[in-house]
Amino acid sequence: xxxxxxxxxxxxxxxxxxxxxxxxxxxxxxxxxxxxxxxxxxxxxxxxxxxxxxxxxxxxxxxxxxxxxxxxxxxxxxxxxxxxxxxxxxxxxxxxxxxxxxxxxxxxxxxxxxxxxxxxxxxxxxxxxxxxxxxxxxxxxxxxxxxxxxxxxxxxxxxxxxxxxxxxxxxxxxxxxxxxxxxxxxxxxxxxxxxxxxxxxxxxxxxxxxxxxxxxxxxxxxxxxxxxxxxxxxxxxxxxxxxxxxxxxxxxxxxxxxxxxxxxxxxxxxxxxxxxxxxxxxxxxxxxxxxxxxxxxxxxxxxxxxxxxxxxxxxxxxxxxxxxxxxxxxxxxxxxxxxxxxxxxxxxxxxxxxxxxxxxxxxxxxxxxxxxxxxxxxxxxxxxxxxxxxxxxxxxxxxxxxxxxxxxxxxxxxxxxxxxxxxxxxxxxxx
Amino acid sequence: xxxxxxxxxxxxxxxxxxxxxxxxxxxxxxxxxxxxxxxxxxxxxxxxxxxxxxxxxxxxxxxxxxxxxxxxxxxxxxxxxxxxxxxxxxxxxxxxxxxxxxxxxxxxxxxxxxxxxxxxxxxxxxxxxxxxxxxxxxxxxxxxxxxxxxxxxxxxxxxxxxxxxxxxxxxxxxxxxxxxxxxxxxxxxxxxxxxxxxxxxxxxxxxxxxxxxxxxxxxxxxxxxxxxxxxxxxxxxxxxxxxxxxxxxxxxxxxxxxxxxxxxxxxxxxxxxxxxxxxxxxxxxxxxxxxxxxxxxxxxxxxxxxxxxxxxxxxxxxxxxxxxxxxxxxxxxxxxxxxxxxxxxxxxxxxxxxxxxxxxxxxxxxxxxxxxxxxxxxxxxxxxxxxxxxxxxxxxxxxxxxxxxxxxxxxxxxxxxxxxxxxxxxxxxxx
Numbered sequence: 001x002x003x004x005x006x007x008x009x010x011x012x013x014x015x016x017x018x019x020x021x022x023x024x025x026x027x028x029x030x031x032x033x034x035x036x037x038x039x040x041x042x043x044x045x046x047x048x049x050x051x052x053x054x055x056x057x058x059x060x061x062x063x064x065x066x067x068x069x070x071x072x073x074x075x076x077x078x079x080x081x082x083x084x085x086x087x088x089x090x091x092x093x094x095x096x097x098x099x100x101x102x103x104x105x106x107x108x109x110x111x112x113x114x115x116x117x118x119x120x121x122x123x124x125x126x127x128x129x130x131x132x133x134x135x136x137x138x139x140x141x142x143x144x145x146x147x148x149x150x151x152x153x154x155x156x157x158x159x160x161x162x163x164x165x166x167x168x169x170x171x172x173x174x175x176x177x178x179x180x181x182x183x184x185x186x187x188x189x190x191x192x193x194x195x196x197x198x199x200x201x202x203x204x205x206x207x208x209x210x211x212x213x214x215x216x217x218x219x220x221x222x223x224x225x226x227x228x229x230x231x232x233x234x235x236x237x238x239x240x241x242x243x244x245x246x247x248x249x250x251x252x253x254x255x256x257x258x259x260x261x262x263x264x265x266x267x268x269x270x271x272x273x274x275x276x277x278x279x280x281x282x283x284x285x286x287x288x289x290x291x292x293x294x295x296x297x298x299x300x301x302x303x304x305x306x307x308x309x310x311x312x313x314x315x316x317x318x319x320x321x322x323x324x325x326x327x328x329x330x331x332x333x334x335x336x337x338x339x340x341x342x343x344x345x346x347x348x349x350x351x352x353x354x355x356x357x358x359x360x361x362x363x364x365x366x367x368x369x370x371x372x373x374x375x376x377x378x379x380x381x382x383x384x385x386x387x388x389x390x391x392x393x394x395x396x397x398x399x400x401x402x403x404x405x406x407x408x409x410x411x412x413x414x415x416x417x418x419x420x421x422x423x424x425x426x427x428x429x430x431x
Numbered sequence: 432x433x434x435x436x437x438x439x440x441x442x443x444x445x446x447x448x449x450x451x452x453x454x455x456x457x458x459x460x461x462x463x464x465x466x467x468x469x470x471x472x473x474x475x476x477x478x479x480x481x482x483x484x485x486x487x488x489x490x491x492x493x494x495x496x497x498x499x500x501x502x503x504x505x506x507x508x509x510x511x512x513x514x515x516x517x518x519x520x521x522x523x524x525x526x527x528x529x530x531x532x533x534x535x536x537x538x539x540x541x542x543x544x545x546x547x548x549x550x551x552x553x554x555x556x557x558x559x560x561x562x563x564x565x566x567x568x569x570x571x572x573x574x575x576x577x578x579x580x581x582x583x584x585x586x587x588x589x590x591x592x593x594x595x596x597x598x599x600x601x602x603x604x605x606x607x608x609x610x611x612x613x614x615x616x617x618x619x620x621x622x623x624x625x626x627x628x629x630x631x632x633x634x635x636x637x638x639x640x641x642x643x644x645x646x647x648x649x650x651x652x653x654x655x656x657x658x659x660x661x662x663x664x665x666x667x668x669x670x671x672x673x674x675x676x677x678x679x680x681x682x683x684x685x686x687x688x689x690x691x692x693x694x695x696x697x698x699x700x701x702x703x704x705x706x707x708x709x710x711x712x713x714x715x716x717x718x719x720x721x722x723x724x725x726x727x728x729x730x731x732x733x734x735x736x737x738x739x740x741x742x743x744x745x746x747x748x749x750x751x752x753x754x755x756x757x758x759x760x761x762x763x764x765x766x767x768x769x770x771x772x773x774x775x776x777x778x779x780x781x782x783x784x785x786x787x788x789x790x791x792x793x794x795x796x797x798x799x800x801x802x803x804x805x806x807x808x809x810x811x812x813x814x815x816x817x818x819x820x821x822x823x824x825x826x827x828x829x830x831x832x833x834x835x836x837x838x839x840x841x842x843x844x845x846x847x848x849x850x851x852x853x854x855x856x857x858x859x860x861x862x
Contacts (some may be wrong), residue, residue: 027517029556030526037523077509081782084460085516092468095461125460351512 017231018402019057024225028405031224032412039415041350043086043174048358048370049414050330054271056402057234057330058410059280060370061210063200064178065346066102066294067356069112070376075354076120082348083124084235089349090193094171097121098131098156098163100187101176105134108146114176115149116159119176120348131156131165133177133184140166140296161191178202180286199421202285208238209421214413221409230267232406233261234328238284242324244313250301253281256326257299264328275331278366283311284323289357292368294329332365335375341363345407352404357424441454448487448662449833455656462655463781463843468508468845471645472781474517474605474626478838479789479801480774481761485702487833488665488761489841490711492641495609496777497533498787499551500543501807506785507551512780514555520780521624525602528552529562529587529594531618532607536565536584539577545607546580546826551779552605561594562587564608564615571597592622609633611717630852633716639669639756640852645844652840661698663837665759666691669715674754675744681732684712687757689729695759709797712743715754723799725760763796767808771796776838783835 021028046065047058071079091097099121101114114130121128132141132153141153154165163173163186173187173194179201187198199205215233222229237260239252257279257294265275280293281301293312295301304312311322339361346354357377360369452459475712477496478489483557489858522528532545545561563584565573594604594617601693604618604625610632618629626843628737630636646664653660669689671685688710695708712732714721724743726732735743743751765772770792777785791800 024525025553026558032518033515033556034522036519074505075508077511081512084464084782088464088467095457122456125457125464127457154603176696219689227610289474 010229016230017054017227018399020225020227021040021402023406025401027224031221032408035412036350040089041347041411041414042200042414042418043090045348045411045414046347046355047345047410049345049403050332051274051334051403052331053333054273055234055330056124056406057232058214058406059234059327059330059342060207061214061414062178063196063205063414064102064176066110066113066176067344067376068071068116068346068358069109070344071116071210071346071354072356078351079120079346079348079353080123082351082353082366083120085351086349087121087124090195091171095125096129097172097174098129098165098166098168098170099174099176100131100133100156101153102178103132105132105180111143111151112145112147112149113149115145117176118151123297127168127170128174129154129165129168131163133186134328145395156186158186162187163187163190163192171295173331175201179284197418197422200418204421205417206238206284206323207282208236208284208323210410210413210417211236211325211327213355213417214410214422216417217409217413232409234330235263236325236327239324239326240284242322244304244309244321247309252296253301253324253326257281257295257301258309260326260328261296261298275366276327280327280329280368282327282368283312283321283327284325292370294367296366328364332369335365337361339371339375341377342366342369343403345403347407347411350408350411352407355400355403355407448485448658449830449836451656451658452836456832458655458799462652465837466843467781470843470850471520472778472842473631473845473849474521475777475779477778477786478776478840478841478843480776480834480837482765482774482834483704483762484706484764486662486665487837488652488663489645490665490758490761490773491638492645492841492845493609494627494636494845495533495607497541497544497607498775498807499547499777500540501775501787502547502785503508503787507554509552509782510551510777510779510784513782514551514557514782516782517780518552518557519573521626522602525555527560527599527601528603528605529560529596529599529601530605530607531564531587532560532584533609534563534565534612536563536574542574542582543576543578543580546576546698548580548607549582558599558601559605560585560596560599560601562594562684564617587617589617592620594618594621594623606632628849628853631849635852636848637669637715637754638713639667639715639754640843641844641848642667642756642758644851645841648840648844648847656802663840665761666694667756667758670755670757671715671753673753675735675752676739678740684732684755684757685729688712688726688732691757691759692727692729706797707747709760711758711760711799713756713758713799714743714752716824717752723801727797739827743805760797763800766796768792770806772798772799772808774834776834778838778842781839783838786831786834786838 011357022238042063044065046062048060050059086262099118101111118128118374130151130153137153137155137378143151145151157164162169170192173190173192175194175196181201183198183201187194217235219229237256237317239249260279261277267276278294278296280292281295332340336357336359339359340363341357341359344358345352346353358369358374359377360374360375361370473494477493479491481488481490523576530549535540536542549559549561561582561584568584568586574582575584579858580839588595593600601623604621604623606627613634614629614632618625649652650660668687669678670687673680699708707727709725709727711723754784758793763771765774767788767790770790771794772788775786775789776783783810789800789805790808793804793807794800
């Protein structure tokens with residue numbers, strides 16, 4: 001099998017970890033296979049990875065992926081096939097779905113993502129209508145997209161405990177909206193399945209729960225492969241009672257920052273890494289790269305200026321930040337055209353279906369790249385993650401295979417996280 | 432979604448049937464989805480189709496596909512993903528398989544097919560060893576293939592009721608050998624699953640049973656779509672007691688040839704088709720395009736010369752022909768570089784994973800193309816069969832979608848055929 005186009009963001013020979021993963025393909029796939037017997041993969045998922053060469057770890061796991069428009073169109077059939085498997089599980093007997101997008105009607109890229117998603121699901125054999133939560137969508141509204149595609153937003157209707165659009169009664173409600181603004185009443189206590197479930201939204205979900213589950217997954221996986229779990233798992237801690245504006249709870253932050261930096265320093269010594277350790281402080285709920293900062297010394301947390309406090313205090317949809325996660329930062333040693341890059345892997349059901357590189361020219365290798373000014377390089381994944389060739393260590397799919405493995409570990413963690421949070425709390429069951 | 436490379440063998444606007452299938456995608460996928468709940472798809476399958484423009488029908492369904500080497504390498508990830516699904520069903524808890532190929536150790540193309548298949552299964556997470564039925568393989572034998580790949584054939588061992596190679600104990604035995612030479616004793620009464628099952632081999636299998644099942648599938652499908660079942664279903668009859676050498680049973684042949692030609696003539700009148708109807712006479716068991724002839728008049732069957740009789744009397748591995756199928760011939764109106772062409776669709780589990788065109792420069796549009804001198808054009812399926820766009824009738828995946836639908840109907844017929852023949856007769860249960 002030859003690889004038609006090579007376009008990887010990390011040059012040079014593969015790291016030890018990649019070699020290890022490649023040599024263990026059968027063990028890995030077998031291990032994952034047995035896990036998917038016990039845990040149901042989320043409907044879809046994207047995972048942001050950081051690859052320092054030595055370490056390859058997830059730093060964000062998104063259960064409402066919004067970048068299907070950035071994927072290589074050649075991977076479309078792979079998405080369709082995976083979606084077929086997902087649909088067989090969700091509603092084998094039915095054929096209709098309502099897709100609920102975010103409320104960004106002016107973001108062309110996001111709307112293209114919705115259109116691509118709708119096409120994937122249609123090709124997989126679902127009638128898909130797009131139902132909007134926006135109050136000003138009171139009649140079917142066609143939006144022409146810059147790439148020539150069209151998208152029709154329709155108003156959602158509630159009839160007793162069923163959600164519909166224009167009399168169309170779907171068997172499943174698919175969310176591409178992360179519920180940062182809270183769980184809308186119209187979605188509560190529905191008879192239809194809602195996927196991902198409401199408790200996957202940011203009103204309930206916490207990153208620290210995800211990384212708690214990921215820690216356990218990574219440790220078990222590392223044991224099966226006899227590798228150091230740190231190579232795939234970033235250290236983290238959680239501070240539950242922060243008020244940035246009132247300067248409350250900062251001693252918790254400072255303490256954990258110091259602790260994690262010390263632990264990482266130890267590991268860097270062990271692996272002969274010369275870089276300076278850093279941690280990322282981010283909101284425990286919420287997304288979009290707001291409320292994220294890079295810290296290299298505990299004192300930085302003490303001396304936040306007014307602007308930094310303001311930035312950390314609020315994320316998307318005005319959600320206030322009181323819970324914070326302190327996570328070991330992973331340098332990205334991937335770059336494209338001299339800009340820092342990180343891989344984003346897309347999955348549908350338990351299959352890797354593609355990905356792209358997030359690239360940011362204005363950000364350093366120790367910073368969050370999910371920020372205004374970022375770009376996407378959909379061609380980066382010239383080869384999918386399922387075709388490694390251990391006999392040829394320079395074969396680019398090898399690196400992509402490693403991405404796909406770590407991304408699926410994060411996916412498994414998300415599956416377990418959702419099982420746990422379903423037991424703890426579910427807004428659809430509260431009322 | 433753009434299609435990067437266009438390479439279809441049938442030019443011109445899409446036929447009514449294609450338009451019909453495209454407009455009914457959601458209904459079709461829903462219909463198929465419900466069928467796969469009741470019937471287990473064979474492990475893999477290839478279907479030869481004939482496309483006359485008006486009519487699109489399967490003419491041969493192969494349960495031991497031998498042309499994975501002819502597929503577009505871009506479709507490799509699709510094969511891997513489908514194989515993952517198949518493996519999850521077969522042996523979720525295990526990781527080893529033995530693949531048993533045909534005994535053609537000198538056919539480079541066939542050996543490349545085995546190597547590609549092994550790679551697909553490895554990438555899906557199986558340890559795959561190739562176990563040969565050949566007596567002269569007494570030790571592991573590495574064969575270097577013309578394309579640079581390597582294949583190691585190993586001798587099969589039987590320990591009690593388990594099949595192994597060199598102490599390697601697989602959870603499943605995968606057959607890529609159609610058992611034309613009979614069912615070898617070493618494969619009988621195994622504890623391990625054998626896939627496809629032994630009764631899928633040509634010692635038990637009959638084309639007429641397949642087309643009997645296909646007729647019922649096609650009729651139900653046609654009813655669901657409100658189309659004429661003839662558009663996807665060739666007429667056929669079966670003669671069970673022929674002896675070509677001794678000129679016995681010919682009156683059965685002659686009668687059915689006349690009958691089918693008359694029925695087809697009627698249909699041609701109905702659809703305004705100006706061509707002359709023809710039938711194909713072929714062995715009811717066996718493969719490789721031997722024992723196949725084109726007949727346009729019942730008298731031709733009476734006047735067979737010595738050479739024709741000899742050709743019809745024996746197929747692969749010296750299997751004698753006493754059972755014969757008479758099947759409506761479907762003109763192929765597809766051509767590449769002025770040579771007659773027919774599409775071959777490949778499936779793993781219930782997913783279409785690719786295909787190619789079989790092309791023959793020496794054969795006419797009313798002849799069997801599966802004959803010495805045939806070539807394969809793997810680039811033909813530039814786009815896979817799962818991405819049609821009903822808004823753009825000239826989009827080439829539209830035609831490929833139609834191929835994928837009819838191929839999956841044949842796959843469903845094969846699933847039903849194997850259920851029925853398992854009840855009737857199973858060599859692994861006889862002894």
